[in-house]
């Protein structure tokens with residue numbers, strides 16, 4: 001049995017698709033060279049969604065392929081075209097799948113057909129320069145990058161959602177009972193541990209339809225790892241009631257119905273958490289004459305313990321109707337007491353990083369100022385650090401949020417390291433509250449850093465430039481007058497009019 005056919009516990013690595021980058025583009029038309037920014041937004045990345053599907057009974061697919069990722073969003077394009085959204089990846093899981101994070105904490109318990117969980121959200125697409133344009137920033141020469149999707153490692157654990165769980169020694173006839181009471185056709189044989197995976201059957205008694213699960217047989221010491229059964233007891237955790245299937249025909253010396261019951265109860269107690277579940281007793285194989293006799297001997301003892309007892313035969317079907325009606329009664333009363341689990345859509349939200357009601361926190365760690373918060377982190381991811389204007393925009397956003405003021409208040413000095421972003425992907429800035437210093441800079445009020453630092457010319461420079469321009473044009477005129485191949489007469493001086501005042 002090299003290839004497992006049933007898997008009820010898997011570790012899965014999921015990642016939402018990345019958002020597409022926004023694009024910086026300038027509208028072009030004949031005779032209208034600078035028509036304004038028209039770079040479109042990137043599409044959002046696709047989510048990874050876990051969805052309960054009634055037809056799925058095992059997690060085997062994820063065992064074979066444990067890495068799953070949503071589709072990436074496409075980048076934006078010129079002419080205000082948005083990139084297409086990434087497709088969601090829907091992973092179908094069985095009813096009763098428990099989702100845990102790496103630390104083992106339960107993230108969700110997926111119950112009810114079509115229940116959905118967005119386990120890894122896709123990254124947002126970046127805004128194009130068209131969307132970033134404003135009255136003050138008429139022609140942004142940058143766009144925002146798409147963000148990566150959520151990425152996490154989870155475990156999925158299947159806990160069968162059955163109403164009734166059958167427990168008992170190997171070969172007691174649990175699978176035979178399921179086969180006789182429902183249309184399920186589990187494997188049945190006269191050797192122990194025939195059942196290696198839980199079987200599920202659907203039974204109708206009167207107006208109640210319910211599911212019955214058997215689990216691999218239990219033996220003494222199962223809780224210490226003997227046999228198979230203990231590992232599978234989680235599949236009866238959700239059951240409304242447990243039915244002890246007791247083999248009255250066993251010829252095994254040292255076994256009898258009462259001590260069998262005690263052994264199984266001891267194993268259930270060692271597993272824990274099942275004490276409150278009502279029990280029914282099915283004394284099986286009563287088609288065998290000796291077994292019938294043994295069943296009649298022990299009935300009084302069992303009833304004296306307050307247990308409801310049924311003589312049954314999976315082979316002749318005797319007593320099955322009574323047993324199924326008793327099961328139905330427990331199921332119906334439990335259903336009446338608990339609200340129906342409806343299909344729900346659950347979206348996981350990471351806890352607010354900076355704490356409730358705060359956009360960011362600043363902590364001094366190892367001589368560095370560490371800024372934490374969803375927004376700062378996101379903004380850093382959106383920034384194209386090769387573009388000064390984009391860096392200036394980031395500085396602008398951070399300042400408006402109050403990061404710089406807070407740093408000053410905390411006593412940050414010029415040149416201190418300021419760290420923002422995920423640990424493995426952090427960006428380190430030199431704190432420089434007034435002036436700018438290249439790409440690693442927080443501009444004071446988010447001015448366009450390029451204008452701010454390099455393009456402010458002195459009057460002397462301007463005069464020199466103007467003179468150069470005049471000389472250039474004079475040269476061109478002369479060249480034309482001489483009919484020589486001078487500079488192209490339509491060619492305009494590459495700089496703005498040097499006497500124009502800088503904006504702002």
Ligand SMILES: Nc1nc2c(ncn2[C@@H]2O[C@H](COP(=O)(O)OP(=O)(O)OP(=O)(O)O)[C@@H](O)[C@H]2O)c(=O)[nH]1
Nearest residue numbers: 171172173174175176189190193194195217314315
């Ligand atoms: N005579 C008789 N034999 C039965 C009855 N129920 C089950 N058996 C036999 O008992 C043997 C074991 O039956 P299973 O249904 O496989 O038992 P199980 O409890 O599912 O056993 P494991 O899966 O190994 O834990 C098989 O040979 C069955 O044919 C019954 O009511 N009467």
Ligand SMILES: [Mg+2]
Nearest residue numbers: 174175194195
């Ligand atoms: Mg079986």
